[in-house]
Amino acid sequence: MRSHYDVVVIGGGIIGLSTAYAVTRAAPGRSVAVLEKEPALARHQSGRNSGVIHSGIYYRPGSFKARFALRGAREMVEFCAAHGIAHEVTGKLIVATTAPELPRLADLARRGEQHGIPVRTLGVREIAEHEPHVRGLAAVHVGTTGVADYPAVARRFAELAARDGAEVHLGCEVLALTRAPDGVMVHTTAGEVRAGVLVNCAGLHSDRVARMAGDEPGVRIIPFRGEYYELAERSRGLVRNLVYPVPDPAFPFLGVHLTRDVHGGVHVGPNAVLAAAREGYRWRDFRAREAADIAGWPGLRRVARRHWRREVGELWRSASKTAFTAAVRRMLPDVTRNDLVRAPAGVRAQAVRADGTLVDDFLFTGAGPFVHVLNAPSPAATASLPIGREIAARALRTLE
């Protein structure tokens, strides 16, 4: 590792790597390093997600999410095609299974049209033509949704950035940050390095890194574990492509869905269970300091008060496979408990404000030599190319 870089990025997930790639393209003369604490890239959110290329249908017009997802979905398909990365534009169904969901489904169809996304509303018979085993009162078919191998995309960003001179350091954890006259001194497990600008893409740890920088981010990352099952091989025929429920507008997660991935497997999940550790992939993963830090944030108590009913349901479905199966059977009545096999979980880095608001949009902050990415939830993998360019532009403006 050199002693100085113009841009140091913390985090070898898809966002940090896309940022490094974008910096090398926008400013070829600038030196860039990515510091990643794990021994390999994309070990956290970027390697533990649903693998969906989101169309952008869900997002409020004018939000970062809408802007980046619409453009990002197109770019992701082009990028995967250009670099030989497994992907497919499959389309998906959003299915209403109860009468109260019908107006929300109609709202989604209208929003899709506003965004210029190819959407079609389907009745019971047409649902069966797309997905013979799925039951619903009505559905919206979204033409531009797909699936991609995001860990492979992240690795390709790293290769492209490295080809243009960026360095990626694995097993290099950032422990502390101090201000230096011309930037930031970064203290890591592999030694010290100076950065002209420090870009914080630390995902589940991004609020901690912001506090290391002496910035109070005004949010805390609350980890929400998303548990998955997969359909046993003999039952994969129950689902052709992607099937989603109508999301609860009060909650920023999309609900348990059925996703045929790029390798032919079908994932069922994720739920959204409060985790007791930032990297709490299993129930037994508990870190006393992290749990105390999370529990001490006033926003968490407010989230708990607002969403306790829903969270109790999520915990129950997490603890009981029978309850999880029953929830899936609302959309897929032929599925049985024995068709579902446990699969690895992911943990979402959800930023929560002190007043208990779950931050819905992407959140970038930073002053002086710091750019912090404090909320990069789904569809950030889909939108990683335009998000990387946005963060790179902020970093380069800071340098200038």
Ligand SMILES: Cc1cc2nc3c(=O)[nH]c(=O)nc-3n(C[C@H](O)[C@H](O)[C@H](O)COP(=O)(O)OP(=O)(O)OC[C@H]3O[C@@H](n4cnc5c(N)ncnc54)[C@H](O)[C@@H]3O)c2cc1C
């Ligand atoms: C269950 C789940 C399902 C999802 N489904 C989808 C989907 O279908 N489609 C979609 O578009 N998006 C989806 N997402 C969202 C998407 O995966 C994330 O938005 C995206 O991966 C965020 O990338 P990131 O680089 O910000 O974070 P991460 O991938 O978490 O990367 C952050 C990196 O920072 C490193 N790091 C942290 N602290 C330090 C430190 N101190 N020093 C050095 N390194 C550090 C970590 O080890 C990690 O590798 C999903 C997310 C989850 C969890």
